Each structure stands twice: as structure tokens, then as C-alpha cells.
Amino acid sequence: MSLALRDARENDLDAVLAINNAAGPGILPMDGAQLRHLFGHADYFRIAELDGRAAGFLIAFRELADHDSPNFRWFTDRYPAFVYIDRVVIAGNMRGRGLGRVFYSDVHSFAELRVPLLACEVFLEPPNDAVVLFHGTYGFRELGQQVMPGTGRRVSLLGKELCSFPFVRDTYLTQGGLPDLPWLRGREVPARAPRPAAVAQG
Numbered sequence: 001m002s003l004a005l006r007d008a009r010e011n012d013l014d015a016v017l018a019i020n021n022a023a024g025p026g027i028l029p030m031d032g033a034q035l036r037h038l039f040g041h042a043d044y045f046r047i048a049e050l051d052g053r054a055a056g057f058l059i060a061f062r063e064l065a066d067h068d069s070p071n072f073r074w075f076t077d078r079y080p081a082f083v084y085i086d087r088v089v090i091a092g093n094m095r096g097r098g099l100g101r102v103f104y105s106d107v108h109s110f111a112e113l114r115v116p117l118l119a120c121e122v123f124l125e126p127p128n129d130a131v132v133l134f135h136g137t138y139g140f141r142e143l144g145q146q147v148m149p150g151t152g153r154r155v156s157l158l159g160k161e162l163c164s165f166p167f168v169r170d171t172y173l174t175q176g177g178l179p180d181l182p183w184l185r186g187r188e189v190p191a192r193a194p195r196p197a198a199v200a201q202g
Contacts, residue, residue: 003099005106007187008045008057015054016047019091026123026131027089028151041066043186044083044110048090048099056090058103062115070149071121074157078143082159083111085120104138110186112162113178119143121155132156 008016013035021029030038039045044060061067061084063076072084085107090099111118120140122131140158147154168178178184 002049002051003102004049005046005102006049008039008047010039012047012054012057013039016057019054019056020087020089022092023089025126026128027087038067038086041189042086043189044107045187046103046106048094048102050094050097054091055094055097056088056099056103058088058107059086060084060107060110061086070146071155071157074144074146075119075159079117079119079159081115082117082119083107083115085118100134101138108160108162112164113168113184114165114173114186116162116165118160118162119158121157124154124156 013032017030017032017035020027020035038059041061042059043062043065044058046058047054048056061072063080063082063084065072065084067084067086069084069086072086075082075084088100088103108118118140120135122128122135124145135158138160140160142156143159144157145154146157172178
């Protein structure tokens with residue numbers, strides 16, 4: 001079995017859409033236009049390939065992204081700098097192989113170089129103890145709850161403080177930025193306003 005994690009490309013979007021919309025009630029469905037918007041504005045959008053076939057994906061946004069999720073907006077109203085995991089989806093026949101933890105480890109590494117908080121949410125209705133347990137064992141804690149407009153479903157808003165960020169901030173970000181190394185570069189996304197909050201205290 002050969003596993004590769006890479007940035008999503010435009011020709012991946014049909015496979016991503018199929019995986020997303022077959023995921024069940026824990027993941028909100030979307031159409032092609034919504035996915036293209038996410039693709040164009042996400043700061044992190046990576047695909048897991050197993051033996052050359054798409055097995056899952058994770059999409060995440062920084063705090064200034066053009067994203068209208070009410071859960072994302074919950075965080076923008078309260079925190080100056082964060083990476084928000086919008087969705088992580090594993091294809092049904094690929095579950096149980098640890099790909100969720102692979103994705104979370106990778107987005108954690110991306111986030112801790114840039115912000116003090118990694119954020120996400122989990123649906124509380126219907127209950128899913130496996131998802132709650134997964135996030136708890138990964139160090140997330142509940143920061144609040146809300147009922148999502150339009151769906152009526154209650155979610156738990158979760159955050160994980162990134163203890164490495166103060167070192168990165170003080171050593172690199174306040175000195176002009178991260179070293180220009182391939183593994184430190186984010187996705188190329190449309191130009192946005194500067195992000196002074198990136199070096200804010202957590």
C-alpha cells in the first residue's frame with residue numbers, strides 16, 4: 001500500500017465531490033460551485049492517495065478567508081488568528097486505516113507554524129461518540145456550542161492550543177517570516193489583505 005498526501009488540484013474536484021456527498025449525515029453535502037469556491041479560497045486543501053486513488057481530503061481556512069460557514073464565523077468573532085478545519089472526509093472503503101490521524105497530524109504541522117489555535121467543530125446531533133473521542137484524544141477541547149442556522153443541528157466548537165507557535169512567532173514570524181523551504185509553503189490562494197494577527201498572542 002502506497003500513501004501520498006499532496007495539495008489538491010483542479011482535476012481532483014470530481015472525486016472530492018463524490019467522496020464528500022457519499023459520506024453520510026456527519027458531513028454536509030455540497031454542489032460543484034460550492035466546492036470550487038472552497039478550492040479557490042482554502043489555505044489548506046490536501047488529498048490522500050492510496051495506490052494512486054483519492055482516499056480522502058481535508059480543507060482548512062485561515063481567519064481572513066472568504067468563507068461563509070457559520071461555524072467559521074463563530075471563531076472569527078472570538079479569535080484573532082487560527083486555522084479552521086472545515087471538513088475532513090475519508091472515502092467509505094478507506095476508513096479504519098488511520099487516514100484521519102494522518103490528516104490531523106499534517107494540518108497540525110501547517111497550523112502551528114502560523115497561528116496559536118487549530119479549530120473545528122463536531123456535530124452533536126445525531127450523537128457520534130467516535131468523533132468526539134477522536135478529537136478529545138487529539139487534544140481538542142470544547143470552546144462553545146451553537147445551533148447551525150439552516151440545519152437546526154447543534155455543534156460543539158472545538159479548539160486546540162498550539163504550544164509550538166510562540167517559539168515560531170518569536171524566532172521567525174517577528175523576524176520577517178518563515179524560511180523559504182518547500183515544506184513550509186502554503187497553497188497559492190488569491191491575494192488577500194495582510195495578516196497582522198498571525199503573530200498575535202494566543
